[in-house]
Amino acid sequence: DAGITQSPRYKITETGRQVTLMCHQTWSHSYMFWYRQDLGHGLRLIYYSAAADITDKGEVPDGYVVSRSKTENFPLTLESATRSQTSVYFCASGLANTDTQYFGPGTRLTVL
Amino acid sequence: DQQVKQNSPSLSVQEGRISILNCDYTNSMFDYFLWYKKYPAEGPTFLISISSIKDKNEDGRFTVFLNKSAKHLSLHIVPSQPGDSAVYFCAASADGGTSYGKLTFGQGTILTVHP
Numbered sequence: 440d441a442g443i444t445q446s447p448r449y450k451i452t453e454t455g456r457q458v459t460l461m462c463h464q465t466w467s468h469s470y471m472f473w474y475r476q477d478l479g480h481g482l483r484l485i486y487y488s489a490a491a492d493i494t495d496k497g498e499v500p501d502g503y504v505v506s507r508s509k510t511e512n513f514p515l516t517l518e519s520a521t522r523s524q525t526s527v528y529f530c531a532s533g534l535a536n537t538d539t540q541y542f543g544p545g546t547r548l549t550v551l
Numbered sequence: 552d553q554q555v556k557q558n559s560p561s562l563s564v565q566e567g568r569i570s571i572l573n574c575d576y577t578n579s580m581f582d583y584f585l586w587y588k589k590y591p592a593e594g595p596t597f598l599i600s601i602s603s604i605k606d607k608n609e610d611g612r613f614t615v616f617l618n619k620s621a622k623h624l625s626l627h628i629v630p631s632q633p634g635d636s637a638v639y640f641c642a643a644s645a646d647g648g649t650s651y652g653k654l655t656f657g658q659g660t661i662l663t664v665h666p
Contacts, residue, residue: 443594474656481555481640482595482656498655529594538583538644538654542594 442466445530445543453551458517460546462530470533471513472497472540473505475526482529488513489535520550554578555643557657564664570628572660574641577622581643585654586615586626589638598639599626631664638662 443464452458462471473485474497484497486505494505502524504516513532517524527547531540556575564570574584582603587595601608601615601624608615614627628635641657 472654479658481557481658482642484654531594538585538642538646539597539600540654542587542596544592544594 443530443532443541443543445528445546447546448544449547451549451551452520454520454522456520458520458548460515460517460528460530460548462513462515462543464511464513464530464532464541464543466532466541467510468532468541469510469535470540471507472531472533473503473513473515474529474531475499475524476529476545477526485515485528517548520548522550524548525550552577553658554581555641555655555657557639557641557660559660560658561661561663564631564662566633566664566666567630570626570631570635570662570664572626572628572639572641572662574624574626574657575622576624576643578643578645578655579622580645581655583644583646584615584617584624585642585644586613587640587642587656588635589640589659595640628662631662633664633666636662636664 446461472487474482483499488494488507529545530543533540585600586598588598589595617624638659640659642654
């Protein structure tokens, strides 16, 4: 199906473990984004990518790593998960020359 | 430093009446504003946007008003329907709507529309 998907939808992990959240879009949008949603903060940008092999930090990048070897995929890795990274993570994509972003369904991550 | 603020965490409205959701911003470089709607267990979906060269944009039951001097925007929903019950996020950009990854979101307002 066309669109933007995230996997897994739910993940429980332990402090110190590495976790990778996957994001896949079928629209060939050049831009892709990772946000986290926390109570009282709304959505905060973690990293974004303007094209394959081009990534840049957002507002809250510490503790996260991204890569984008293919236009359609934008994985987010927590190298050593901490409790403060318990959150709902949203991936989004968008075309150049527009601020309209299209969001995936989210991944709820719990770090114990 | 919250550059985009939605000071009302929640709003309750009767079906058929007007819903007004408010958003304030502090960064004078913001020149493009968007509203997103979010249902539980789903990602946000784009609702409506407005450029700083306009003071109003309308799409069906949804109208966004921008007051640049007050750094304030509002979303009006008329008439409100129970299906409008969701979390509404205000977002702002400083790049004129060119998707350079710099959307700044507010905290969100939970709208509940009662039948």
